Amino acid sequence: MKGSRRRAIAAALAGLVALAGAAPAWAIEPGALPEPVWWRPAPVLSLIEDPLGAIPRGARFEAEAEWAPLYADRDGGRFEQARRTLRLRVPAAGWRLAGELEARDNVARAGDGPWALGAEQPLGVRGALGVMRAGRRFAGAVAGGAREGRPGAAAGGRLLLLPGAEFGVGLSLWPERGQLEARWDDIAVRAFGHWTDRRAHWNLSLGRTQGLRVSLGQESLDRVADAPGEGDWIAPEAAWRASRFTLSGPGLHGRWEGSVEYGEGRQGLCVWRDGARYGRMTGPVTNGLVALGWSAARAPVALRAWAGRWRGEERGSLALWPFDDLGGLLGTRQVAHSNGSLDHVGLALDRSVGPGAGWDGGLALWSLSPRADYASWHSTVLGLGRTDESAGTVTLRSALLLGVRAAAGLRVAGTRIRLEGVQWLPLRVERAGTAAGGGSAGTPGVAVGGASSSGGTVLRISVIAAE
Numbered sequence: 001m002k003g004s005r006r007r008a009i010a011a012a013l014a015g016l017v018a019l020a021g022a023a024p025a026w027a028i029e030p031g032a033l034p035e036p037v038w039w040r041p042a043p044v045l046s047l048i049e050d051p052l053g054a055i056p057r058g059a060r061f062e063a064e065a066e067w068a069p070l071y072a073d074r075d076g077g078r079f080e081q082a083r084r085t086l087r088l089r090v091p092a093a094g095w096r097l098a099g100e101l102e103a104r105d106n107v108a109r110a111g112d113g114p115w116a117l118g119a120e121q122p123l124g125v126r127g128a129l130g131v132m133r134a135g136r137r138f139a140g141a142v143a144g145g146a147r148e149g150r151p152g153a154a155a156g157g158r159l160l161l162l163p164g165a166e167f168g169v170g171l172s173l174w175p176e177r178g179q180l181e182a183r184w185d186d187i188a189v190r191a192f193g194h195w196t197d198r199r200a201h202w203n204l205s206l207g208r209t210q211g212l213r214v215s216l217g218q219e220s221l222d223r224v225a226d227a228p229g230e231g232d233w234i235a236p237e238a239a240w241r242a243s244r245f246t247l248s249g250p251g252l253h254g255r256w257e258g259s260v261e262y263g264e265g266r267q268g269l270c271v272w273r274d275g276a277r278y279g280r281m282t283g284p285v286t287n288g289l290v291a292l293g294w295s296a297a298r299a300p301v302a303l304r305a306w307a308g309r310w311r312g313e314e315r316g317s318l319a320l321w322p323f324d325d326l327g328g329l330l331g332t333r334q335v336a337h338s339n340g341s342l343d344h345v346g347l348a349l350d351r352s353v354g355p356g357a358g359w360d361g362g363l364a365l366w367s368l369s370p371r372a373d374y375a376s377w378h379s380t381v382l383g384l385g386r387t388d389e390s391a392g393t394v395t396l397r398s399a400l401l402l403g404v405r406a407a408a409g410l411r412v413a414g415t416r417i418r419l420e421g422v423q424w425l426p427l428r429v430e431r432a433g434t435a436a437g438g439g440s441a442g443t444p445g446v447a448v449g450g451a452s453s454s455g456g457t458v459l460r461i462s463v464i465a466a467e
Helices: 003-020 325-330
Strands: 061-073 078-092 095-110 115-134 138-147 150-162 165-184 187-207 213-225 232-251 254-273 276-296 301-319 333-351 358-379 386-393 396-412 415-431 445-447 453-455 457-465
Touching (some): 115 150, 138 165, 213 254
Antiparallel strands (some): 061 078, 095 115, 115 165, 165 187, 187 213, 213 232, 254 276, 276 301, 301 333, 358 386, 358 396, 396 415, 415 445, 415 457
8 A cells, every 4th residue: 555545544544533523512512612613692502402491482483593614724624514493482371382493514524635534414404392391390391303214302300499599400312413535545435324412411500590699510422323334334432521610690890600611521433344343533532611701780791701621632543454455464454643632712802782683793812722743653464563654743833813793683573683793813823833934944933814724704693583
């Protein structure tokens, strides 16, 4: 096998899990994309994942869409996500019914030459029906639905233990699917996969709504893949646990809130052909976020600061028998180890006028410091010995981004229409191994504006008909 092809396999192997795991974050999940990049005014709620949170909203009809063409590079790199939701709620004699249709698709690609790698959750529509019953001390909700004939279900409950003390719990089981495409030289592989996301969460809140309030909660995600079928299949794996602590209260002529989130677990991916596993990559991952916010009592102004850290490590190997007959006879494999991290800190100022008509927006500064490296080699006969050893690091050292958020709302005949856009722009980018202003190679370089990539864009639109 040619050295260039082996290096291509190593690069593809090193990026396998990072791409295949590209999906919208439910909370603080293993994904390396930090939560502040979305700059959402409220958490995303899904009927099938959290019926108790999605059903009670006051609107009878609600249509939402979010597009996030977050990244596009001249060398073929691309990361995009899209979500469209249609929800209908109907009150019925103390009960509340809801129906939901949701379409999602996620794409992540890298490479545009001798090799290319792409992970995708193709466009799929899932439908769900839910029912909720709420009383003075207890509220409960259940939902069920299907995606491409595969059923899913969710349930949640909330109990008022004492005045000011509330306990909530929820769980969901939902089927997902995805595909992985890899190409190096004249070899191309397309693998499909189906799996089930098992989610659970609980939350305990203490305190008065307008006074000091403490909240503690935990969340979990277990990703279980279906048995592989004929041809090439992928089997993603994940075991994730996260905790969150929030403290809020009045003060400084407004209301402040501080939160700490931390999660850790393992994630990975297996690749199968006709029931035989020929590739696997797995490793630990951690994610943490600290945030402090303040909103003025007599002005539509809010200030938010945050700092976060993500860490991930992957170790994997790829048997060469699906791509090279001689490699199959000798039992050789391509092995890769990779480590990545992202430290970030930011500050945002928002103006919000509430759900009515009008405009609002915000400005933010965000500093990011990514680190990533990999090492790979070709194991020879029966895995004894090494050849074609290589290693590398990501040249990007730091980036300072300017964030701009703008939104406009319009009320027509009791219906609220809202359009919102978020754009992240590079102000300063520092890379290692490049020269700034014609300096010598190997010295850190600094670029101001003008990057070779585009993106950092999030678009949202919503149409809400109030009761």
